[in-house]
Amino acid sequence: MKSWLAQHRQALGLALQRLAANRLDTLLAALAVGIALALPAGGQMLLANALQLARNLSATPQISVFMALDAEPKTIVEVENKIRGHAGVAGLRRLPRSETLARMKKNQGLRDVIEALPGNPFPEAFVVTPRDESPAAMEPLRNEFAKLPKVEHVQLDSAWVSRLDALLRLGRIAVWLLAALFGVGLVAITFNTIRLQVLTQRAEIEVSRLLGATDAFIRRPFYYHGALQGISGGLVAWVIVSVAALLLQAPVAEIARLYAFDFSLELPPVIQGLQLLGVAAALGWLGSALSIGRHLGD
């Protein structure tokens, strides 16, 4: 075990030496890998923030039921009772048309318009809170309520949440596609770096073999080289995403404030950064493995 650890320590040291010996190449490779990884990592951060925003906004999705203007009070009460007694309804708030009119009149821009009308243009309405807030459960409720007598219109207040949900699903797929694409890119960059390293170290490899180096001894530093390149690229990506998030935080908060949202862009959590480094290291290792399998196979 001690010997095994010593061999790995030695291989890691050799890989670090080789990286340090070619500082410019190392830096350029880290930048290339970092920029490639920053796109999906940044996309993931934006998506996580958008999800958080959607969760905040859609905390209580509701269904608005509007009665016909000529609905009799008796019919309105019957509809109210039916909705209130429905198994899928968690709560109901009645909005009398007189209250709606009074509330609207308080609005400076609407008062003159409303007063010019011959009567109260607002219908009786109910705001229904469903038990199941998922769009799939709310849609049948909407259809059911629309069939009640003298119900003029039923509106799902969560319709835009569904649209946002669909957009986020699309975004998630796009981020995964980007991640897969740039992951392949990272593997390709590492493959080529290791190919060049094998060519550079050919004399050393040959001499080492002649003097009794095992395949594992020869390959190990290249594995570490690839993994370290992945990690350095991951670190660059992490810095890019974090700096971008810091720069965007104030403008995003300002826009949110203008739209009356309480929202600020969150920096990616540390665990996500560690995951990024882990994935980058694994992809670097994979690129090395493919490259040395191809170039040191004999």
Next chain:
Amino acid sequence: MIRFEHVVKRYPPGGDALADVSFAIGKGELAMIAGHSGAGKSTLLKLISAIERPTSGTVLVNGQNVGALKRQALPYLRRNLGIVFQDQKLLFDRSVFDNVMLPLALSGFQGREADRRVRAALDKVGLLARERAMPMALSGGEQQKLALARAVVNRPNLLLADEPTAHLDADTAKDVCAILREFHRVGVTLLIASYDATLFADGMTRRLTLQQGRLLS
């Protein structure tokens, strides 16, 4: 220690580099393989270290049929041999010290023990003062001594040297021979391939002469 039994080595499409070669070298011998360039001396040494495999016949080293060894077993054979290559095969981007350290690193040696062994090997060949130098800064003779130090640092019981005095002036060649004799004196079995049949004229226990791949004596 080394036994060749009807060994043939053929490089297609050419002729036989070695043709039906049989001989045996015992432990502690100082044996020499003489012959002109192209006689098959280097091929014979490569067969012993399993750099090449025989076309037919058997090559035994310490009772082990090295021609039949699996690829994974080769490193362990080579770590027990000291090899001085005809072209030295030094690493020119590593210091003298690091060149000698390489075989020890391959065998898992590290730390003070490894440093001590490297310095002992460099001391034996007279290069201790130049341990930090790069091989390019050494003379031809010093490079050959460096190759010798690297070959013996693992304390092998068999040392193979391919033209160890080639391209050296007479005095330096004499130095290299003296170092080789010193190794022999402490019990290392030596097998030296050289075109110069007068090398080791005294003290040699066996001379094998090759001509166009055939053993003459």
